[in-house]
Structure formats: C-alpha cells, structure tokens
Amino acid sequence: MKFLGLVIAFITGVFLVYAAVDFPDWADPESPASTHVSPHFIEKTMEETSVPNIVTAVLADYRTFDTMFEATVIFSAAVVCFFVLRTFLKKEEREERLYRHVLTGVTIRVKEGGRIPPSDDFERIDDSWIPHDLIIKTICRLMVPFIQIFALYVVAHGHHSPGGGFQGGVILGASVIVLAMSHDLRTTLQRMREKVVGILCAVGVLLYAGTGALCLLLGMNFLDYSALAPILGVGPVTARSHGILIVEIGVAIAVMTAMVWIYNNVSSRGNYNEGL
Amino acid sequence: MLWQLDLAILTLVVIAAVGSLMVKDLLGAAILFGAYSFMMCLLWTIMGAVDVAFTEASVGAGVSTVFFVAAVFRTTRRTKD
Amino acid sequence: MTDFAQLVVAKYNYWIYITLMMIGLYAIISKNNLVKKILGMNIFQTAIILFYVSIGAKKGATIPILEHGHGPAHGAGSHVVHAADYMNPLPHVLMLTAIVVGVATLGVALALALKVYRHYHTLEEDEILAQIRKK
Amino acid sequence: MSTQYPALVVVVPLLSAFLISAAGWANKRLCFPIAVVALAISTYSCFGLLVRVLNEGVVVYRWAGWDPPWGIAYYVDHLNALVLTVVAVVSLINLVATKKSIDEEFPDKLGPFYSLYVLMVTGCLGIVATGDAFNLYVLLEISALTGYGLLAMGSKGRAPLSTLNYLYMGTIGACFYLLGIGYLYIVTGSLNMVDIAGILPSLYQSKAVMAAFIICMVGVWLKMALFPLHAWLPNAYTYAPSAASSLIAPLATKVMIYVMIRLILTVFTPEFAFTTLSVSNAVVWLAVIAIVVGAVLALQERSLKKMLTYVIVAEVGYMVGGAWLGNSAGMTGAILHIVNDALMTLCVFLAVGNIVYKAKGHCFEDLQGLFRKMPFTMGGFVIGALSIIGVPPTCGFFSKWYLISGAIKAGQYHFMAALLFSSLVCVVLFFRIIEIGYYEPFSEEHGHGHGHHQEPSMEEAPLSMVVPLLIVAAGLVVVGLYTGDIVEHIIRFAIPKGLA
Numbered sequence: 001m002k003f004l005g006l007v008i009a010f011i012t013g014v015f016l017v018y019a020a021v022d023f024p025d026w027a028d029p030e031s032p033a034s035t036h037v038s039p040h041f042i043e044k045t046m047e048e049t050s051v052p053n054i055v056t057a058v059l060a061d062y063r064t065f066d067t068m069f070e071a072t073v074i075f076s077a078a079v080v081c082f083f084v085l086r087t088f089l090k091k092e093e094r095e096e097r098l099y100r101h102v103l104t105g106v107t108i109r110v111k112e113g114g115r116i117p118p119s120d121d122f123e124r125i126d127d128s129w130i131p132h133d134l135i136i137k138t139i140c141r142l143m144v145p146f147i148q149i150f151a152l153y154v155v156a157h158g159h160h161s162p163g164g165g166f167q168g169g170v171i172l173g174a175s176v177i178v179l180a181m182s183h184d185l186r187t188t189l190q191r192m193r194e195k196v197v198g199i200l201c202a203v204g205v206l207l208y209a210g211t212g213a214l215c216l217l218l219g220m221n222f223l224d225y226s227a228l229a230p231i232l233g234v235g236p237v238t239a240r241s242h243g244i245l246i247v248e249i250g251v252a253i254a255v256m257t258a259m260v261w262i263y264n265n266v267s268s269r270g271n272y273n274e275g276l
Numbered sequence: 277m278l279w280q281l282d283l284a285i286l287t288l289v290v291i292a293a294v295g296s297l298m299v300k301d302l303l304g305a306a307i308l309f310g311a312y313s314f315m316m317c318l319l320w321t322i323m324g325a326v327d328v329a330f331t332e333a334s335v336g337a338g339v340s341t342v343f344f345v346a347a348v349f350r351t352t353r354r355t356k357d
Numbered sequence: 358m359t360d361f362a363q364l365v366v367a368k369y370n371y372w373i374y375i376t377l378m379m380i381g382l383y384a385i386i387s388k389n390n391l392v393k394k395i396l397g398m399n400i401f402q403t404a405i406i407l408f409y410v411s412i413g414a415k416k417g418a419t420i421p422i423l424e425h426g427h428g429p430a431h432g433a434g435s436h437v438v439h440a441a442d443y444m445n446p447l448p449h450v451l452m453l454t455a456i457v458v459g460v461a462t463l464g465v466a467l468a469l470a471l472k473v474y475r476h477y478h479t480l481e482e483d484e485i486l487a488q489i490r491k492k
Numbered sequence: 493m494s495t496q497y498p499a500l501v502v503v504v505p506l507l508s509a510f511l512i513s514a515a516g517w518a519n520k521r522l523c524f525p526i527a528v529v530a531l532a533i534s535t536y537s538c539f540g541l542l543v544r545v546l547n548e549g550v551v552v553y554r555w556a557g558w559d560p561p562w563g564i565a566y567y568v569d570h571l572n573a574l575v576l577t578v579v580a581v582v583s584l585i586n587l588v589a590t591k592k593s594i595d596e597e598f599p600d601k602l603g604p605f606y607s608l609y610v611l612m613v614t615g616c617l618g619i620v621a622t623g624d625a626f627n628l629y630v631l632l633e634i635s636a637l638t639g640y641g642l643l644a645m646g647s648k649g650r651a652p653l654s655t656l657n658y659l660y661m662g663t664i665g666a667c668f669y670l671l672g673i674g675y676l677y678i679v680t681g682s683l684n685m686v687d688i689a690g691i692l693p694s695l696y697q698s699k700a701v702m703a704a705f706i707i708c709m710v711g712v713w714l715k716m717a718l719f720p721l722h723a724w725l726p727n728a729y730t731y732a733p734s735a736a737s738s739l740i741a742p743l744a745t746k747v748m749i750y751v752m753i754r755l756i757l758t759v760f761t762p763e764f765a766f767t768t769l770s771v772s773n774a775v776v777w778l779a780v781i782a783i784v785v786g787a788v789l790a791l792q793e794r795s796l797k798k799m800l801t802y803v804i805v806a807e808v809g810y811m812v813g814g815a816w817l818g819n820s821a822g823m824t825g826a827i828l829h830i831v832n833d834a835l836m837t838l839c840v841f842l843a844v845g846n847i848v849y850k851a852k853g854h855c856f857e858d859l860q861g862l863f864r865k866m867p868f869t870m871g872g873f874v875i876g877a878l879s880i881i882g883v884p885p886t887c888g889f890f891s892k893w894y895l896i897s898g899a900i901k902a903g904q905y906h907f908m909a910a911l912l913f914s915s916l917v918c919v920v921l922f923f924r925i926i927e928i929g930y931y932e933p934f935s936e937e938h939g940h941g942h943g944h945h946q947e948p949s950m951e952e953a954p955l956s957m958v959v960p961l962l963i964v965a966a967g968l969v970v971v972g973l974y975t976g977d978i979v980e981h982i983i984r985f986a987i988p989k990g991l992a
Binding site for chain 1: 558562600652
C-alpha cells in the first residue's frame with residue numbers, strides 16, 4: 001500500500017507539474033483570471049452594491065447562491081455529527097454520580113441513582129474529572145465576553161474590513177467552546193441547551209434562505225436583495241448592502257451553533273456526559 | 277513582499293505538513309496541523325487574501341485543531357505511523 | 358539552464374502546492390491510522406486552496422477592499438477604481454467556501470472515526486481488518 | 493410563478509430541510525409530512541420545468557438577479573430537465589416507500605434523518621440544474637456529506653468504517669474536480685459553464701486545458717465508482733440502512749454520470765473530448781473492464797444487497813462506455829440509461845428494503861421461500877431484475893439496444909461483447925435468486941416452530957412499502973413502452989448536432 005501510494009502520488013505530481021508549465025506566470029496582472037470576469041467586480045461593486053469590501057460583496061451578493069449552500073454545508077455537517085454520534089442514554093444506565101464541594105474541592109460519590117438536591121455548594125463533575133483549576137477557569141470566563149464582542153464586530157464590520165458572517169460565527173462558536181474546555185460540557189449545556197443549539201442552527205440558515213424566498217415572493221429572482229428596497233425604505237443599491245448584512249447575521253448564527261454542536265458531539269462521543 | 281520571508285514560510289508549511297504526518301503521536305500531529313494551518317494563513321495574508329487568511333486562522337488553526345484534539349482525547353493517541 | 362531557473366522562480370507557488378498536494382494524497386492512500394488519513398485529507402484540501410489563492414495574486418496590487426469606500430463623504434464619482442490596483446477577489450470568495458467545506462468534512466470524518474473507534478477500540482486500519490476477518 | 497420553476501425545484505426542499513430540523517425538536521411527527529410536501533412541490537416544479545423546456549427551449553434563471561458570468565445562472569436544457577425529473581420522482585417515491593422502515597430504525601432521530609434526506613435530494617437536484625462549475629462543487633459536497641451521514645447509520649462497526657473509506661475517496665474525487673475547475677479558471681478566467689465553453693476553442697492545444705479535463709474526469713470517476721476506483725462502493729451501500737441505500741444507490745452514481753456528460757457536452761465540447769484528445773478508446777476499454785469485473789464480482793457474492801452493488805459497478809461501466817463511444821447513438825443510450833438505471837436500481841433496492849424489513853437479512857439464506865411469503869415484493873423484484881437483464885418490454889432493453897447499436901457504429905465490438913456478457917451474467921444472477929426464493933423449501937428455522945411441514949402464510953410487507961414498489965415496477969414497463977417518445981422529444985435535443 002505504501003508503494004502504491006508513492007507511485008500514485010508521484011504520477012499525479014508529474015502530471016500536474018507538466019500541466020502547470022503552461023500556466024501564466026504567478027501574479028501576472030495580464031493573466032486571463034485577472035482580466036476576464038474579476039475586473040467587473042472590482043470596478044462595479046461600489047456602485048452596484050455600495051460595499052467597499054469586494055470579497056464580501058461577491059460572496060454575499062454576486063455569488064450569494066453559493067454562499068447559501070456553503071452555510072447549508074456547515075449545517076448538514078452539524079446534523080450529520082449529531083445523527084451519527086448522539087446516543088440517548090437511559091436514566092438507569094448511570095449508576096453513580098460524582099459531586100465536588102465547590103469551596104473545599106472535596107469529591108463525593110453518590111451511588112445507586114441517588115442525587116444531591118441542587119445547591120450552590122456542590123457541582124456535578126464527570127467521571128474522568130480533573131482537579132479544579134481556578135486560574136484557567138477565571139481567565140477563560142473573563143475572556144469570553146471580549147471574544148464575543150470582537151466576534152460581533154467582525155460580523156457587523158464585514159462590509160468595510162476583512163470578516164463577515166463566517167469568521168464572526170466561528171469566533172462566537174469558539175467563545176462557547178473555550179467555556180466548555182475550561183469548565184466542562186455540563187456548564188456550557190446549562191447556558192446553551194442542545195435543543196437551543198439545534199433550533200438556532202436551523203434558524204440561522206433559514207434566515208438566509210428565507211431572505212431569498214422573501215425576495216422571490218416580492219416578485220424578483222431568488223436572493224435578489226433589491227426587492228427588499230420597499231420594505232427597508234431605501235434605494236435598491238443600499239437595499240443590497242442591507243440584504244448582505246441580514247444574511248451575514250444568519251450565517252453567523254448558523255456557523256456559531258454548528259461549531260458548538262459539532263464540538264459537543266465529538267468531545268463527548270455523543271453521550272453528553274463528559275466533555276473534554 | 278519579501279521573498280526571503282515568503283520562502284521561509286513556504287518551507288515551514290512543507291515541514292509542518294510532513295511533520296504532522298510523520299510524528300508518532302496523534303496529539304502532536306493535531307498540534308502540528310494547527311501550526312501548518314497558521315503558516316498557511318500567513319502565506320495567504322502575504323498574497324493579499326485577507327478574508328481567506330482570517331477564515332483559515334479562525335477555522336483551520338482554531339476550531340479544526342480543537343476538533344482534532346477533542347477526537348484524539350476521546351479515542352487514543354497511539355498510532356503506528 | 359536560465360530558462361529552467363526562471364520557470365522555477367516564476368511559478369514557485371505552484372510547485373509548493375503540488376508538493377503539498379502529493380504529501381496529502383500519499384497520506385490518504387498509504388497511512389494506516391484513520392486520523393492520519395483525515396490529516397492527509399485536510400492537507401490535500403488546503404493545498405488546493407493555496408493553488409486558488411495563488412491564482413488571485415496580482416503584482417503591484419493591494420488587498421481587495423476599496424480604499425475610498427468609507428462613507429459618501431469622498432463623493433461617489435470623484436475617483437475611478439482601476440482593476441489592476443486590486444487583487445482578484447473571485448478566488449478568495451471561492452476559497453472561503455472551500456475552507457468551510459473542509460471543516461465540515463473534517464467534522465463528519467472525525468465523527469465517523471469516533472464511531473469506528475467505539476466499535477473496534479482501535480484506529481489502525483490493519484487491526485480493524487484483522488478483527489473483521491476473525492468473525 | 494412558472495418563471496420561478498428553476499428556483500422552486502431547489503429552494504423548496506432546501507427550506508424544508510431547515511424546517512424539518514427545527515420541527516424535529518418540537519414534534520417528530522411533523523417531519524415526514526413536511527418532507528413529502530416539499531418533495532412533491534419540487535417534483536411538480538420539475539415537471540413544469542420539463543414542459544417549459546419542451547415548449548421554449550433552454551430556460552435561463554439568474555440567481556440574485558445578476559447576469560452571468562458575474563452571477564450564478566441556471567441554464568436548464570432538455571438534459572437537465574429530464575434528469576431533474578427523474579431525481580425528484582425517485583426521491584419522492586423512495587421517501588414514501590421507506591417511511592415504515594425509517595420509523596423502525598431511527599425512532600429518536602427522525603428530525604435529523606428527514607433533514608439529511610431532503611438535503612441530499614437538494615444537493616442532487618442542484619448538481620443537475622446548475623450552470624456554474626463552482627456551484628456544482630458546493631452542491632457535490634452537500635450531497636456527499638449528507639450521504640455519508642445517512643450511510644453511516646447502518647450496521648454497527650462496518651457501516652461507519654466503509655463510510656469513512658467512502659469519505660476519503662469522495663473527498664479526493666471532489667477535490668480533483670475542484671482542482672480541474674481551478675485549471676480551467678486560470679486559463680479562461682470564468683466559472684460559468686457556457687462562458688467557459690465559449691472561450692475554450694482557442695485554447696484546445698493548451699496543456700492546462702487537457703490537464704483540467706483529465707483531472708475533472710478522474711474526480712468524477714472516483715465519485716461514480718468506475719472500475720479501478722470502485723472499491724468504496726460495495727461495502728458502503730451494503731451495510732447502510734435500507735432507506736438510505738435505496739435513495740443513494742439510484743441517485744449518487746447516476747448524478748455523477750450526468751456531470752460527466754455535462755462536462756463533455758457543454759463545457760469541453762465533444763470535438764475536444766473525442767477528437768482532440770485521443771483517450772476515448774482507452775476509456776471505452778476501461779468501461780469494458782468495469783462491466784466484466786463488476787459482473788464477475790457480483791457472481792461470487794452470497795448477499796443479495798452486495799451482489800446488487802456490484803451490478804451497479806457494471807452499470808456505471810455501461811454508461812461511461814456509452815458516453816465515450818463518441819457517437820449520438822451511444823450518447824443517447826447513456827442518457828437513456830441514466831433514467832432507466834435510476835428507476836431499475838430504485839426498484840430492486842426497494843424490494844431488498846422490503847425483504848430486509850420482513851426477513852431481517854439480505855443473505856441468500858434469508859430469501860428461501862420468499863415467493864410464497866412476499867409475492868408482491870418478489871413480483872416487483874422480478875420486473876426490476878428483468879429490466880436489468882434487458883428483457884423487452886422493460887426499459888432496460890431499449891437503453892441497451894441504443895448502447896449496442898452505438899458500439900457497432902463506432903466499431904467498438906469489445907464493448908458490445910461486454911454488454912452481452914454482463915446481460916448473460918445478470919440472467920444467471922437473478923435466476924439464482926428466483927430459484928432460491930421460489931423452489932427451495934421454506935426452512936424450519938424460519939418457521940414458527942411447528943413440527944409438521946406447513947404451508948407458510950403470506951407475510952407481505954406493509955401496503956405503504958409494497959404499493960410504491962409496484963408503481964416503480966409498472967413505471968419500468970411504461971418508460972420502456974414510451975422510450976421512442978422520450979428519445980424523440982427530449983434526448984434528441986440534448987445531444988449537440990455535431991455528434992455523428
């Protein structure tokens with residue numbers, strides 16, 4: 001198998017090198033890729049969509065149909081992870097529970113389905129628990145709001161600077177994952193339950209596709225944001241800019257929850273009992 | 277752009293890629309893969325693809341590495357090659 | 358010889374992408390560990406992304422964000438945008454999609470690997486095949 | 493509304509997938525009706541689109557209102573409309589037919605299952621409808637990812653492993669396709685299929701274009717499981733849940749063959765594929781080997797489902813070979829066979845699904861005495877089998893007829909010989925099944941523990957599973973009888989005039 005792999009990789013490599021000789025030189029401004037379709041984007045974006053970040057404009061307006069499916073890809077990956085991994089444990093299967101006294105760090109084991117009534121003094125911990133680490137927990141808890149504010153900035157400022165729904169969504173998701181890694185999965189699930197994650201993920205992409213369907217109902221083609229102009233009360237070009245913002249928000253919600261959903265399932269092997 | 281810097285990063289990319297495939301520990305491989313993604317992200321910044329680099333920094337170097345580490349924690353670090 | 362050297366220098370990005378791609382391809386075919394294969398798959402995908410980003414590069418151009426775009430204060434018609442001044446944005450857009458597809462594939466692949474591990478308690482392909490044959 | 497048909501075809505299932513996923517958390521019983529309604533609307537739009545294409549010719553739909561090549565556009569012609577209709581019909585029938593087995597297999601994951609099912613169909617419909625090369629890649633990944641999810645939920649252990657192998661191969665295939673599109677983009681600067689086709693003729697001598705073509709083809713062959721690249725398919729389909737395999741087996745490979753034909757006919761015109769590049773002989777030989785190997789490997793299988801997966805490998809050889817014969821009869825045969833094979837595969841896999849539902853297995857031992865136990869299911873299976881063998885008046889006969897006449901016209905007699913050989917092997921394969929199901933006595937261990945030999949009572953699968961199967965079986969005959977009309981009014985226009 002090793003030899004076969006080498007041979008295939010070598011043949012493919014030689015073939016690709018042979019073909020690459022015919023390419024225009026690297027970074028040649030006169031190459032067809034830079035002269036055929038792309039000049040239109042660079043020169044017309046501002047007057048057609050009033051978005052200075054050309055990548056955002058092309059991503060969420062000219063090729064918005066692609067981007068809708070891109071959001072769908074991440075949605076379907078999250079659903080696949082849930083579908084493949086999630087196992088619903090029955091209550092009886094968990095015989096003993098571990099609790100930690102928050103102040104002293106003493107660990108208690110409760111057997112035979114017993115449980116401690118919920119209180120602030122004790123917290124439930126995983127089977128493979130790790131020692132209580134105040135520094136990591138506090139620092140991460142402090143960082144989370146700043147990460148989230150930065151993420152919101154990235155989403156909102158995507159028209160003018162690098163960024164947009166995907167990047168912002170991933171960073172938002174990362175803030176939740178940081179919380180899950182520094183504390184445990186149970187803490188995260190208390191703040192953001194599985195059902196909420198699942199519904200928000202669908203709602204995010206639905207916001208994107210729904211915007212498109214709204215345009216369709218208003219008599220224009222699917223995702224043609226200029227149809228939204230009468231609703232938003234602005235001109236058709238500005239409506240495109242606003243439309244881009246709406247779908248970016250949808251993408252951000254979908255990507256955030258998809259990342260959290262995948263992480264929850266992968267890190268707990270689908271039983272949601274213990275995280276990383 | 278400085279061609280020396282460019283070349284250094286390109287070399288590092290290849291080294292990180294080979295390293296992550298050679299190292300006989302899956303956790304190490306995951307971390308090296310994170311380094312690979314980050315080098316890639318630098319390379320794209322140099323080429324002017326800021327949006328792509330931003331995405332790669334958050335997705336490739338960030339979340340992907342976390343997924344790898346999570347999966348390795350839930351399975352095993354052992355690998356024969 | 359100078360021709361050859363020029364060829365190497367003028368397209369070195371393409372050579373690097375081919376190298377990385379072949380590393381990835383070799384890993385997918387030859388590696389025995391399932392997670393290593395997934396790593397190889399990701400390297401393969403990133404190599405293609407590098408290729409596309411290389412297409413988008415343009416000498417003497419800047420990042421594809423319009424300079425005078427911040428607000429109408431500058432006047433919309435006061436300056437003309439030249440295509441040669443900005444990088445080609447289209448490959449960047451395509452690759453944003455490809456990166457997201459990559460991470461989606463990664464998530465699904467890891468989920469499947471976890472499921473395989475849950476059943477066979479190993480990630481080595483030859484050990485799994487031996488277990489299957491034993492049955 | 494009829495101007496929006498191309499949008500409705502793809503968008504309605506897409507929207508419904510999110511609705512299903514959200515509704516699954518509230519009430520599981522809502523999922524199935526939403527999916528059925530969405531696919532029904534999509535199917536209706538497909539038929540509407542087909543009628544429009546027949547009346548007006550190519551229908552152009554500009555997504556987001558941008559003109560191609562800057563925006564993404566659909567160019568729905570006869571080929572698109574025909575395959576779209578088949579995809580929509582197959583997925584709708586399969587959804588209704590497999591409801592019972594889905595309810596049984598995934599009682600607590602109905603929401604995700606239906607959501608993935610509909611997304612998979614959306615992906616296939618989008619691949620078939622799109623006129624943008626990169627958009628095709630994204631949809632390819634959607635249909636692939638959801639397909640992995642559906643396939644992996646079969647038997648424990650084996651299903652995830654074989655799906656993971658499928659994932660590696662599928663990802664390489666999709667990446668090769670993406671790379672080929674990149675090569676095309678670097679020399680043409682466009683992603684729109686029609687636009688690329690307009691630019692390419694001046695570049696036919698370029699090595700990059702040749703490489704783009706070959707890389708795209710290899711990628712597509714990997715995804716459709718053409719012979720040396722077929723290793724992932726049999727296991728992935730065999731261990732999958734029956735609702736998933738009867739969706740993916742008819743659609744996934746056939747859609748990829750559509751992509752191959754689309755690339756040959758539209759993007760790189762037939763002159764380039766068949767004349768400028770002198771690889772068509774080699775590809776036809778590859779197809780011949782695929783047919784022979786698929787047939788021989790099918791012979792040695794002792795499991796009905798796995799045997800059928802090898803038959804699929806052989807059928808892929810039919811279509812690839814037919815398309816690469818380089819004449820209009822072969823191409824007609826290949827396109828017609830996409831339609832027929834989708835229906836045939838659906839028919840036999842639905843029958844297998846019913847058998848698995850009742851007999852709890854798909855090995856040959858489980859089939860004993862099934863004709864008495866499940867006469868309608870086996871009746872449907874026999875019609876599907878006859879069609880795969882190629883017995884008139886079922887539709888399989890007619891597409892084979894076109895393929896063989898194309899092979900004679902092109903002088904590729906080995907292809908014709910391979911077709912006949914595989915038909916003979918199929919006769920052996922299916923008569924062996926029929927023999928086991930009909931003649932062998934109903935074994936005691938499957939009985940109800942009665943000591944004396946008893947005539948086994950009829951234990952047919954539920955009506956909701958049998959009726960769709962019989963509809964598909966009847967459809968095989970109907971499509972066979974109307975082959976002339978389909979070729980005359982639809983496929984004839986799908987093939988460019990230049991093809992001899």
